[in-house]
Amino acid sequence: MSGLRVIPTWRHGHERLYVCRTDGRNIAWYDREAGRVNLLSEERREDVLAVLGPFVTGPVTVGPPPVPTPAELARLSLHPDDDLAPNRPGEALLIALDRDPGPPRRLRPDPRRRALAAEQTVGAALDRLEGAGWHTLHSVPLPGGDRIHHLVIGPGGLFCVRSLHTRGQRVVVTDPMVAVGRQAPRPLLRGLRADADRASYALTAEVHPLLALAEPSGLAVTTPLGEARVLRDSDLAELARTGGTLKPADVEALHAMARDRRTWSPV
Structure with a gap:
């Protein structure tokens, strides 16, 4: 024996x-x-x-076991408190609602819950890209209380993704303004581009802005968007068909850098 x-x-x-x-x-x-x-x-x-x-x-x-790559070594040395990879879609909103759920009854729905539903819908669609060689980080904290809803890293490049609750409503995009249903247009693409610029600075790599609409009834883009993209949550799978920008080793190295909370402190 x-x-x-x-x-x-x-x-x-x-x-x-x-x-x-x-x-x-x-x-x-x-x-x-x-x-x-x-x-x-x-x-x-x-x-x-x-x-x-x-x-x-x-x-x-x-x-013998394969020698770990530099990205794997960086991950192994990362303290759990600094690792952003376990964050769930809408992690920051989940924590905020747990600390302050608000009154049990209110005349209007809590806007935080609509925002959370959007981040969870978009986050679930992005997580499904994992099998195609992509990584997604959720609720990436930025100095000043800001955050990136989702950061996507894969063969097609890096994308700073903002989720927007649009369920059952028509969305009209006139760069940089975004109008949802009958609501007044807001310059959402301007703020999204600013977040992408901060991510580019932190990662020393080009990061593209992407606005992800959660379950809209329709979408109209009336002006050219330049480097920005606007996609429905059901169309996010298109990212898996893009490639040729990053090699697998580059994807892993950028993911290892991005998941470290300390990477974002200077931006």
């Missing part, structure tokens, strides 16, 4: 099978998705492969 046992775990949504000694220490793990058995010591190679035998599917590569 080798005295080894196999313990299944989940890490970042992927299953891993760890091989442990009787004292609980790991000596190898099998990443089924990558088709790789990572050995921490060559001395128990045959024992490890024997105990993993019933679990292995298809051909596998056996060897």
Whole structure:
């Protein structure tokens, strides 16, 4: 008997099978998705492969763990309090509503809840880009109490995304003004461009402004928008079809920089 046992775990949504000694220490793990058995010591190679035998599917590569990239090292050294990656869509609004939910009954709906619904709708659409090599950070805090609703990083570049609640309403965009239904037009694109400029400064990379409309009934853009884009939440999947701007290593490096709260303190 080798005295080894196999313990299944989940890490970042992927299953891993760890091989442990009787004292609980790991000596190898099998990443089924990558088709790789990572050995921490060559001395128990045959024992490890024997105990993993019933679990292995298809051909596998056996060897020491791959050397972490600079982006992975930066992530591993990041303090949890400074890591923005776990933020949920609308994280700042969720915290604000938890601290001050407002009166139980009011004549008009709390505008914070409409804004939260928009960020959650848009955020869910952006999170679905993850499988196409994109990363999305939500509620990125900026000095002065401002924040970027969503920052998207992928093969097609970087986008500073602002969510806008437009459910069931027609939106008319006359740069920089945005009119939602019967509401008075507001210069939303001007503020969005300013946020994108701050993100460009923090990341030393070009960041494009993108206004994301949550469930509008219609959209009319009456003037050219230049570098800015306006998309419905249902059209955000178009980003996955863009590429050729950033290599995978650049995407990972920029994501590692952007998820660090300290990156945003000088802007």
